[in-house]
Amino acid sequence: MTTTAEPGVTYEGHTRLAELLALQTPLSSSEEEPFFLIAHQAHELWFKALLGLVDRTVSELRAGDPAAAAATLARGTAIVDLLVHHLDVLDTLPAAEFEVIRAAVGSASALQSRQYARLRHRAQDLAAAAGPGLAAALRDYDDAWERWRRRHLATARRLLGDQRGTAGTTGVPFLEARAPQRLFPDLGG
Numbered sequence: 001m002t003t004t005a006e007p008g009v010t011y012e013g014h015t016r017l018a019e020l021l022a023l024q025t026p027l028s029s030s031e032e033e034p035f036f037l038i039a040h041q042a043h044e045l046w047f048k049a050l051l052g053l054v055d056r057t058v059s060e061l062r063a064g065d066p067a068a069a070a071a072t073l074a075r076g077t078a079i080v081d082l083l084v085h086h087l088d089v090l091d092t093l094p095a096a097e098f099e100v101i102r103a104a105v106g107s108a109s110a111l112q113s114r115q116y117a118r119l120r121h122r123a124q125d126l127a128a129a130a131g132p133g134l135a136a137a138l139r140d141y142d143d144a145w146e147r148w149r150r151r152h153l154a155t156a157r158r159l160l161g162d163q164r165g166t167a168g169t170t171g172v173p174f175l176e177a178r179a180p181q182r183l184f185p186d187l188g189g
């Protein structure tokens with residue numbers, strides 16, 4: 001970390017805004033596709049931040065500082081709650097437009113999100129490192145993810161109905177089976 005400002009630093013340069021705003025490449029003719037892409041990309045950016053926080057929580061637990069770990073994980077919970085609102089935005093997508101986008105994306109699906117898979121995996125590291133002092137923070141984090149899964153399921157139900165998912169799963173029944181699966185089942189619901 002440096003205490004002196006880089007010479008010539010600008011907001012657009014620091015945030016690499018031109019590159020960031022050039023990253024939405026629609027595959028369909030739907031003018032709704034940027035919303036769809038931005039909602040997914042925003043999720044992946046926050047997944048990146050979440051992975052960092054979960055790692056930090058584990059390090060703080062291993063260093064014997066459960067209070068710091070609980071505060072760090074609470075920030076993660078706030079991020080997951082924010083993601084629920086990203087889905088609220090996506091839920092305003094008209095179903096007919098979703099069909100146009102869906103036809104263009106082939107078998108691409110967020111089921112293939114490696115960061116999401118890693119987050120689920122890291123939850124096991126978290127559970128292994130945590131003592132009873134972290135139970136409340138773990139439960140809050142788990143609850144937030146359950147809200148996310150139920151919100152995601154509701155959107156899928158509205159937009160997909162009884163069609164299969166783009167990844168080829170049964171779609172809504174697949175997500176219904178996964179929605180109640182807790183990250184930390186040993187804590188109770």
Ligand code: HEM
Nearest residue numbers: 039040043109110111116156159165166167168169171178
């Ligand atoms: C248009 C709204 C959406 C619909 C209709 C939808 C639908 C689905 C469906 C049907 C699946 C099951 C896999 C498949 O067959 O494709 C799935 C999985 C998944 N979706 Fe979405 N999704 C939407 C938006 C999002 C967004 C914005 C994200 C954020 C990254 C996301 C993240 C995920 C994840 C992580 C999985 C895997 C879940 C698991 O492994 O249990 N979805 N989605």
